[in-house]
Amino acid sequence: MIISELASTSGTPAATIKFYVREGLLPAGERVGGNRTEYTEEHAHRLRLIRAMLEVGRLSIGSIGQVLAALDRPDAPIAETFEVAQRALARSTASDTSAPSARALDRVDALIDRVGWAADCHDNVGRGIAAQAVDAFANAGYELPDSYLDAYADAAQRVASADLTAVGELADPSDMAELMVVGTVLGDSLSLGLRRIAQAHVTSERRLP
Amino acid sequence: MIISELASTSGTPAATIKFYVREGLLPAGERVGGNRTEYTEEHAHRLRLIRAMLEVGRLSIGSIGQVLAALDRPDAPIAETFEVAQRALARSTASDTSAPSARALDRVDALIDRVGWAADCHDNVGRGIAAQAVDAFANAGYELPDSYLDAYADAAQRVASADLTAVGELADPSDMAELMVVGTVLGDSLSLGLRRIAQAHVTSERRLP
Numbered sequence: 001m002i003i004s005e006l007a008s009t010s011g012t013p014a015a016t017i018k019f020y021v022r023e024g025l026l027p028a029g030e031r032v033g034g035n036r037t038e039y040t041e042e043h044a045h046r047l048r049l050i051r052a053m054l055e056v057g058r059l060s061i062g063s064i065g066q067v068l069a070a071l072d073r074p075d076a077p078i079a080e081t082f083e084v085a086q087r088a089l090a091r092s093t094a095s096d097t098s099a100p101s102a103r104a105l106d107r108v109d110a111l112i113d114r115v116g117w118a119a120d121c122h123d124n125v126g127r128g129i130a131a132q133a134v135d136a137f138a139n140a141g142y143e144l145p146d147s148y149l150d151a152y153a154d155a156a157q158r159v160a161s162a163d164l165t166a167v168g169e170l171a172d173p174s175d176m177a178e179l180m181v182v183g184t185v186l187g188d189s190l191s192l193g194l195r196r197i198a199q200a201h202v203t204s205e206r207r208l209p
Numbered sequence: 210m211i212i213s214e215l216a217s218t219s220g221t222p223a224a225t226i227k228f229y230v231r232e233g234l235l236p237a238g239e240r241v242g243g244n245r246t247e248y249t250e251e252h253a254h255r256l257r258l259i260r261a262m263l264e265v266g267r268l269s270i271g272s273i274g275q276v277l278a279a280l281d282r283p284d285a286p287i288a289e290t291f292e293v294a295q296r297a298l299a300r301s302t303a304s305d306t307s308a309p310s311a312r313a314l315d316r317v318d319a320l321i322d323r324v325g326w327a328a329d330c331h332d333n334v335g336r337g338i339a340a341q342a343v344d345a346f347a348n349a350g351y352e353l354p355d356s357y358l359d360a361y362a363d364a365a366q367r368v369a370s371a372d373l374t375a376v377g378e379l380a381d382p383s384d385m386a387e388l389m390v391v392g393t394v395l396g397d398s399l400s401l402g403l404r405r406i407a408q409a410h411v412t413s414e415r416r417l418p
Contacts, residue, residue, distance in 0.1 A: 055345065120413065166354075186342050196338065201330050201366070203291060
């Protein structure tokens with residue numbers, strides 16, 4: 001298809017498509033003589049991914065580039081692709097204004113051990129993000145009890161199991177890697193939305209003053 | 210305390226404190242003769258809240274103002290304060306570029322009914338946020354199965370129960386409202402961080418290619 005068709009199929013203006021090509025987010029189309037450049041269904045698919053990461057994940061162009069670069073290494077093990085993508089995502093999501101305290105990191109490490117997560121989880125980017133949240137609760141005057149952290153970890157494990165079950169149902173390793181990455185971005189939004197609704201439900205159930 | 214003491218206690222520069230007062234985020238100090246203005250522990254507490262919402266929640270100054278205004282209505286029922294705050298937060302968090310499709314909204318409504326959440330949950334801001342995520346998954350080529358949504362809803366319910374248990378342990382209604390609001394912002398970050406770690410754990414457990 002030509003660029004105007006790609007633009008209307010994907011709902012992305014032609015100028016934006018050209019910008020993504022210049023930024024390396026999208027492979028260039030194939031020149032087929034004269035002024036004509038051909039784009040394929042693969043371009044349309046990648047545009048949908050970029051759009052999901054931009055609009056729902058609110059990632060920066062730079063982070064999207066890193067995530068896509070991780071997806072473009074087809075021989076890498078999925079766990080490795082996923083780790084690269086998680087790190088790129090973390091830069092868009094986490095507050096980078098202050099490093100977490102040693103105390104909060106210790107609490108997250110103790111949590112990882114308490115719930116029996118694998119030893120290499122201590123190197124995961126999520127450790128710093130969770131520790132920053134623990135610090136922020138403490139700064140706002142709330143020392144989170146272990147039972148609260150345990151409940152959140154239990155919920156996280158359920159969500160991650162659903163993620164990996166969905167991934168495991170795919171046949172193609174590159175589709176699997178893609179769903180891990182896209183699911184990480186979009187699943188955050190889904191979690192956030194459902195958490196709001198669940199809070200409203202539990203609030204109405206418990207009859208607060 | 211005077212402004213320089215408030216600045217050093219809270220780790221917020223005096224110029225920023227004055228900016229927050231002008232923006233209505235922080236009540237003005239009390240003039241106690243001449244050039245001297247007195248600030249109290251309440252100012253320090255509110256500065257910590259603002260900082261948590263800015264740095265970890267990444268809310269805009271405008272959204273923080275709306276959240277604090279909701280907290281400043283001490284006679285309002287907690288559920289109402291919370292709803293106002295949720296709406297202010299949603300403007301900072303949700304993608305507002307495209308309205309969710311009727312189909313995605315139907316799926317979230319069916320989910321709310323399936324898991325037995327209260328009828329007024331259909332009016333919650335989270336409904337649109339979750340529906341946008343469902344749309345984005347579909348646009349990226351993944352039609353989420355009901356089992357996936359059910360697992361996420363189950364996790365959301367666990368997290369919301371932990372939130373409301375923490376709130377229920379406080380005695381003062383204004384502290385309760387504050388924890389609901391702060392917990393909503395900071396709990397999103399905590400969820401996100403722990404979800405990353407849990408994904409790494411489940412990935413290593415399931416041995417993907």
